[in-house]
Amino acid sequence: xxxxxTVFAKEVAENTRDRRTVLSALLLGxxxxxxxxxxxxxxxxxxxxxxxxxxxxxxxxxxxxAPNLLGFLRSHGAKLVExxxxxxxAVRAHERKLVLVVPAxxxxxxxxxxxxxxxxxxxxxxxxxxxxxxxxxxLLRGYATQLAAxxxxxxxxxxxxxxxxxxxxxxxxxxxxxxxxxxGMLSYFILFATLMGGVYVAIDATAGERxxxxxxxxxxxxxxxxxxxxxxxxxxxxxxxxSLTLTVAAFTVSLRFLRLDVFGMATNLGPRVALAIVxxxxxxxxxxxxxxxxxxxxxxxxxxxxxxxxxxxxxxxVPIMFAALYQLHGRAALMWIPSLSQHFLIxxxxxxxxxxxxxxxxxxxxxxxxALALGAAAVRLYRREQIxx
Amino acid sequence: xxxxxxxxxxxGEVEAVRExxxxxxxxxxxxxxxxxxxxxxxxxxxxxxxxxxxxxRVLIDGIDxxxxxxxARARLGAMPHAAxxxxxxxxxxxxxxxxxxxxxxxxxxxxxxxxxVELLEMQEFAGRRAKGFSQGQRVKVALARALVHEPxxxxxxxxxxxxxxxxxxxxxxxxxxxxxxxxxxLFSSHVMQEVAALCDDIxxxxxxxxxxxxxxxxxxxxxxxxxxxxxxxQALGGEAPA
Numbered sequence: 313x314x315x316x317x318t319v320f321a322k323e324v325a326e327n328t329r330d331r332r333t334v335l336s337a338l339l340l341g342x343x344x345x346x347x348x349x350x351x352x353x354x355x356x357x358x359x360x361x362x363x364x365x366x367x368x369x370x371x372x373x374x375x376x377x378a379p380n381l382l383g384f385l386r387s388h389g390a391k392l393v394e395x396x397x398x399x400x401x402a403v404r405a406h407e408r409k410l411v412l413v414v415p416a417x418x419x420x421x422x423x424x425x426x427x428x429x430x431x432x433x434x435x436x437x438x439x440x441x442x443x444x445x446x447x448x449x450x451l452l453r454g455y456a457t458q459l460a461a462x463x464x465x466x467x468x469x470x471x472x473x474x475x476x477x478x479x480x481x482x483x484x485x486x487x488x489x490x491x492x493x494x495x496g497m498l499s500y501f502i503l504f505a506t507l508m509g510g511v512y513v514a515i516d517a518t519a520g521e522r523x524x525x526x527x528x529x530x531x532x533x534x535x536x537x538x539x540x541x542x543x544x545x546x547x548x549x550x551x552x553x554x555s556l557t558l559t560v561a562a563f564t565v566s567l568r569f570l571r572l573d574v575f576g577m578a579t580n581l582g583p584r585v586a587l588a589i590v591x592x593x594x595x596x597x598x599x600x601x602x603x604x605x606x607x608x609x610x611x612x613x614x615x616x617x618x619x620x621x622x623x624x625x626x627x628x629x630v631p632i633m634f635a636a637l638y639q640l641h642g643r644a645a646l647m648w649i650p651s652l653s654q655h656f657l658i659x660x661x662x663x664x665x666x667x668x669x670x671x672x673x674x675x676x677x678x679x680x681x682x683a684l685a686l687g688a689a690a691v692r693l694y695r696r697e698q699i700x701x
Numbered sequence: 702x703x704x705x706x707x708x709x710x711x712x713g714e715v716e717a718v719r720e721x722x723x724x725x726x727x728x729x730x731x732x733x734x735x736x737x738x739x740x741x742x743x744x745x746x747x748x749x750x751x752x753x754x755x756x757x758r759v760l761i762d763g764i765d766x767x768x769x770x771x772x773a774r775a776r777l778g779a780m781p782h783a784a785x786x787x788x789x790x791x792x793x794x795x796x797x798x799x800x801x802x803x804x805x806x807x808x809x810x811x812x813x814x815x816x817x818v819e820l821l822e823m824q825e826f827a828g829r830r831a832k833g834f835s836q837g838q839r840v841k842v843a844l845a846r847a848l849v850h851e852p853x854x855x856x857x858x859x860x861x862x863x864x865x866x867x868x869x870x871x872x873x874x875x876x877x878x879x880x881x882x883x884x885x886x887l888f889s890s891h892v893m894q895e896v897a898a899l900c901d902d903i904x905x906x907x908x909x910x911x912x913x914x915x916x917x918x919x920x921x922x923x924x925x926x927x928x929x930x931x932x933x934x935q936a937l938g939g940e941a942p943a
């Protein structure tokens with residue numbers, strides 16, 4: 313048997329006996345992340361679904377001056393509360409989301425046909441109030457439009473003359489596309505769980521090996537260092553691949569429990585897409601294993617390696633975050649960037665879009681090339697005397 | 702047969718090994734004796750190929766380690782100072798891993814491990830995972846590992862460190878047995894009595910240099926009173942009692 317296969321087989325088998333590795337690779341990542349994701353999605357979906365049906369709660373100051381306005385608001389589903397005190401303070405302290413202040417002169421000014429100033433107190437930094445604010449403004453505008461229409465009619469003018477342009481919004485996003493907007497985080501969860509699967513294997517095979525004093529006898533053997541390093545990287549990659557497969561499988565099952573259909577959404581995550589995701593992610597597992605082996609080989613102890621690799625796990629988020637900030641879409645020019653290209657490909661698969669062969673090839677090719685370069689760097693590191701620490 | 706020719710090794714400002722030459726012959730036990738920090742471990746690390754000498758040569762059965770390191774090291778069984786074993790593997794699996802890396806396998810490897818288990822009296826713990834092994838048990842596993850490919854030459858760095866009396870004695874018996882089979886054995890120690898009890902040849906090093914070498918009898922003849930301890934102290938540059 314070639315030496316690297318011996319190293320590979322030993323590192324893979326040995327780690328099945330380590331509780332920490334098994335827990336993090338086979339349980340925490342593959343079960344924890346889909347669970348967390350499903351719960352988060354359910355909360356997000358429930359919130360976006362229920363808010364239009366909830367009655368709009370509106371505190372009113374001076375409501376006694378405008379019984380007609382109050383009647384209009386109530387008839388459109390607003391729940392009105394009489395309010396006394398300083399509106400600005402109450403809104404700032406989050407005691408009230410919205411406070412409407414009606415001036416005492418409203419009856420007199422309306423009778424004269426003069427404009428009336430009402431004040432709507434809100435906190436624009438409070439994101440949870442955003443939807444309510446929009447609804448309150450729409451209701452007040454509706455009341456104003458109605459009054460104006462009556463005034464025009466009373467003077468023999470058709471109210472429709474004021475509507476030169478009517479805007480009708482047509483939402484063209486498909487149900488699947490809308491789900492993907494929410495499911496955009498899914499690819500990151502998969503990348504993360506994949507890397508977690510190999511963390512402890514990579515540490516054990518490098519910093520762990522040195523710390524327990526088994527590295528020096530290993531290096532006295534007539535075996536090329538490249539064989540040792542290749543076996544170690546492949547072992548970490550194999551664990552990552554197992555973790556990846558379990559995670560994608562768990563997502564495939566757990567997304568069925570999301571009531572996406574209720575909201576007119578759908579996902580394409582069936583067995584075929586799941587297999588495609590695993591296949592597209594394999595080069596990334598190799599890259600992750602090479603990176604972790606390289607980084608952990610620099611560290612002096614198991615603990616130090618743990619600290620560093622916790623940071624390394626976050627590295628793939630960086631390109632994805634940039635893409636989200638700049639609203640980048642999967643373009644050929646970006647497909648050579650590892651983690652980002654996998655993110656785009658998974659995204660396309662979930663949207664049910666066809667994958668271009670060029671995109672797949674550049675993702676697989678570039679990621680594998682990066683993995684080989686990092687692997688070569690790790691071999692160089694192991695050829696140095698200082699590797700003994 | 703192990704020959705070291707004028708080895709030198711420097712780490713930054715520190716000259717760990719200035720000039721070490723020695724020859725360890727077949728069928729003899731050679732002891733590398735010296736105080737802590739004398740350069741014993743550095744010398745042995747150059748011998749088994751994890752450090753590159755700044756100057757000088759390492760010859761194992763005539764093969765230059767710098768020219769053909771793989772062939773040279775294939776003839777060598779090494780037990781470094783830190784000879785850690787894998788806690789999640791059994792004693793047998795630890796030995797088998799090295800056997801496979803050295804190209805052994807199948808029934809031949811299993812038979813070889815059986816023989817080593819018997820030779821080193823490991824029957825009691827051979828099938829147990831190494832986590833929680835005593836120092837004596839760990840040294841036996843490390844020794845079995847170093848011997849798995851039946852090397853002609855055996856190099857051990859402070860092998861008796863941390864062993865109790867019984868374990869030390871069985872280690873000695875083993876080394877004698879291997880010597881009688883014709884193996885070359887080179888081991889380092891800072892304990893004079895141990896070297897005196899076991900070695901056919903002694904090389905004393907201090908401050909990175911060989912300061913004396915010879916059979917125990919030759920070394921004792923050089924000092925009045927004729928004790929090996931006096932010879933050792935004198936070789937290190939101290940005053941031998943008159």
